[in-house]
Amino acid sequence: MSHSRLDRKYQAKESPLYETDVWECSDIKCGCWMRKSMAFVTEPRCPLCKSEMVGNMRMLPKVITTAN
Numbered sequence: 001m002s003h004s005r006l007d008r009k010y011q012a013k014e015s016p017l018y019e020t021d022v023w024e025c026s027d028i029k030c031g032c033w034m035r036k037s038m039a040f041v042t043e044p045r046c047p048l049c050k051s052e053m054v055g056n057m058r059m060l061p062k063v064i065t066t067a068n
């Protein structure tokens with residue numbers, strides 16, 4: 001048995017998914033991504049492997065932010 005991040009199911013049944021702008025690592029083996037709304041740079045670098053990140057869309061549960 002090996003631990004995998006993919007094993008973690010974070011999609012609760014009752015969380016509707018929304019198209020969300022994300023940055024994805026250009027290295028497909030890395031798989032790192034972040035929400036654009038949480039990145040404050042226009043050309044981010046992957047925090048794990050330092051590759052360039054590319055814009056994409058993902059279906060994600062809405063994040064409720066308490067900021068503001």
Ligand SMILES: [Zn+2]
Pocket residue numbers: 025026027030031032046047048049050051
């Ligand atoms: Zn990466």
